[in-house]
Amino acid sequence: MDTISRRRFLKLTTGAVAVGAAANFLTLDEIAEAAINRPLPSGTPILVMVTLYGGNDGLNTVIPFKDPVYFSSRPEISYKAETMLPLDAELALNPSMGGIKSLWDQKKVAIIRGVGYPKPDRSHFSSMAKWQTASPEKHINSGWLGRWLDSQPEDPMLAISLGSVLPPMLAGNKISGSALPLGGLVIPKGTFAGQCIQLSKVARVDSPLMAAAATSMRNLFSVSTSIQPVLKSPAPVALDLPTVNGGNAGGDSNLSQQLDVVAKLIAAGSPTKLWSVSLGGFDTHANEANAQAELLGVVSSGITRFMSQLKSTTRSNDVTVVVYSEFGRRVKGNASQGTDHGTSGPMFIIGEKVNGGFYGDQPSLTKLIDGDLAVTTDFRDVYGTLLESVLKSPAEQTLGKWAGRTNFMKAV
C-alpha cells in the first residue's frame, strides 16, 4: 500500500462537481434553494467512523516514552522523548498530534489500548475485513454497521460514506449506506430524470447485482436532492482555531475536506446518524517516521478542527468520533526505517459525551507474542459500547451474543 492510497485520496479532491454533461444535469445553483425537510432531531447521537488504511503504527501513535525497550527496539524510527506529548507518566502522543492532545486535556478523548481480535491476521485485506465485518472467526459479507442499518427503517440518508466507493463496514444484508463523493452529486432533471427513474426500478427478473445497479441510480436521486443544497453553504466556522488564508489551519488535506462536508451536513440537520471518512497511506514499511507523523498530523488537526466547527452548531454534544486501523505494526523496526505488519493498536474515541482517559491495558514490550504486541481489548467490546451507548441500539442483532463492553461513554 504505502503512500499511494493517501496520494490517491488527495487526488480525489480534484473530483469537483458537475462534469460537463450538457443541460441534462442540474447545476448546484439550480437546486440551491431546495432544503432538507426532515432534519435529524437535535440531541440524536451521531457516530463518525474514521478509518486509517494501511495499518497505523500504534506504538508510534501512543508511545511508551519511558520504556527503554521502545527506543532500543526501533532506534531509527523512535521519536525523541522531549518532542512527544505526555499523556501520563508512561505514555505520550506522537509529536504531530497537538490537537488531539488538547482535546485529551479537556477529557474528551478515550484511548483504548491494545485493541485487536483473537489470532491476529497480518494481511491488510483480511484484517480490515475482520474489523469491518466484526467477524474475526469466519468470513461474512455484511459489515457490522450494515447489520445495524438492516435493523433500521430504510433511508438512504441514514449512513453516508465520503468517497465514491462504499466501505464494506456499511454494507448490510438488506440495506447499505450511501456514498457521497467530495463535491457532491449532480442529479438528472426533466425528461431525463424520468427516464433514469424508469431505469432505476428493480425488475422481478433482476439478479441481486442488477437490482443493486438499479438501486444505486435510485439512491442518486434520494441522497442528492437533500444533500446538494447544503454543500453549497460555507462550512461552519471553527471559532477557537487560527485561520489561514480565510480558512482554518489544517483544512488542506483530503481528510479535512471529508470532515468539512460532514460538518456542513451535520450543521444543516442531515438525517444521518452514521458517517464514514478515511485516510490511507499508513503502510509504512519504509521511511516511517516522517510519513506517519505527517499522516497523524492530518488526522489530529482534521478531527480537532471538526470538533471545533461543531461548536458553532447545536449538535456538538451529539457527535462521537471513532478512529481505528486494521492492525498495528511490528515492535522492531526493519532495515528500511520502517515497520512490518503487526497486531494490536490503540483506538481513539472523541466527543463531548466521552469519558476521557485510558481504557484497556497497555501491551507489554517485553512479553511479545511472536515479536508482536498482545491484544488486550477485543474490538467487539468497543463496538458493543458504541452500539448501545451511542447508537442506542441492542448490540446482539449486530454482534451476536458478545458480552464484553468498554465503558468509555459518560452515563446519561
Place this chain on the structure above:
Amino acid sequence: MNIKRLETSRLFHRFGFGPRPGEYAQALKDGVNVTRTKLTIAPAVQTTISPVVTPEITDLGKRPEPNSKEIVPFAIAMRAQEQQLGLWWLDLMALSDHGLTEKMTWFWHGHWATSIQKLNYPLPMFNQNKTLRTQSLGSFNSMVKAMLNDGALQFWLDGQDSTSKAPNENLGRELMELFVLGVNRYSEDDVKAISRALTGYQVVRSTGQVSINPSRRDTKPVTLLGTTASFTGDSLSDFLVARDDCAQFISERLWYRFISSTEVMPASFSAKSAFASRDIATAVKAMAADPSMRDEKYALVKSPVEWFISACRALELTPSQLQTPTQLKSHLDKLGQVPFNPPNVGGWPAGGAWLSSATAQYRLAFAAWLIKQSPLNALNQIPIESRVLKSADWLGVPEWSARTQSALRTSLDDPAQFALLALCSPEYIVSA
C-alpha cells in the same frame, strides 16, 4: 433467460472487452461452440482494427533536485510518457481484433497490482506490462519467476530495501498471500522465512532493472512450509507454484474475476483441475466451457475500465482520440479505476463496490461524454421499429428487462439519449 444468448454474451464480455457492432448477432448464428473456440484461443499475433503505435517510453534518469531548472523538462516528459502509456494500453484493449490477450493482461495487472504512484517512473511499468502480456496465457511458473525479477513489483513492495540484516516482509508476504497461494495458507513463521529467502534484490528505479547484491542476500537455509532449503528466486517459484494451494488459489482468482465475485467457487470448478500443468491458457479454456457459464446466478459487475472499453467498442471510439486525454483520465478516476494505478496491492474491488450512487452519477456523465464523440453508426442503422430489441444485439446484452425496454422506448427518435440509457442500464453495467 435464453441460455444461448446468456453464454454468448458472457464469452464476449468476460473473455474480452465486449463485442463490436455485428459480432454478437454473428456469434449467435455461429453457435456457442464455435464462438467459444474463437474467443478463448488467442491468436499467435495480435492484430488491431486500426494501428496502435507503441509509445516511446524512455529512461528518464535520476529525478533532478526540486526547484532546479532541470526539473521542469523532466516533469513534462514524465507526465507525457505516463499519459502515452495509459492511452496505448486502453487503445490495445479497445481496438484488438481478439479480446482475450488484453483481457488476461488486465486480469494479471489486477493480480500483481503495482501502482505507478509509488514508482513514479513510466518505464518500469511499461516493462511490467509487456511481461504480463507475454506471460498472460503461458506457464504460471514462468510468470512468477519473471515477476520476481520485475523492477516495478520489487520496488512497489520494498524488495530493494530487504537485506539479510533486516528483511522486509512486504514482498514475501504478498507473494504468498496475494500472488501464489492465498491468505492463511502459510504461517507467520513462513512469512519470516520467505522474506529472508527474498533478500538482496536491488532495483534501478528509473528503468526497473533488477540485480542481486550477494552481500545483502541471506543464503542460509530457511524452513518454508515444512521444507528446509536455501532458496533462490527461481527455486522459490518452483516450490510455491508446485503446491496444491497454488492451483486452488489461482482458480479462485479466475472464478472471482471471470465467473462470480459474490458466490463461492464450487469444488468442481473445471479451471482448477485444468491448472494441474500450471498452464494458464488451459485453465482459461476450461473455465470458458465450465457449466457455471450457463448458470444465471453468476452475474458479474463490469469494472469501470471494462465498462468503458466495451462502450468504446460498441461506439467505435479510440480512447487516445477522445477529447481530451485529461478529461478521459478524470472520468476514469472518478469511477475509481485508472490502469497502472490500482488502489493497493490487493488490486481493485469487485461487485457491489462499483454500484454506489456516486458511481451511478459519474457513469451517466462519462457515457454522455463518450456518446457525444461517437458517430453512433451501428445504432442509427437499426430501424426505429426494431431498435429496442435489436440494440441488445448491438451491445451483446442477453435481454433487456421490461423496465429497460420501457425506458428505451421513450428515446426512439433520439439516438444519443437512447445510447446513454442503454449504456447506463443495469443490464449493461452488470454482465448477466
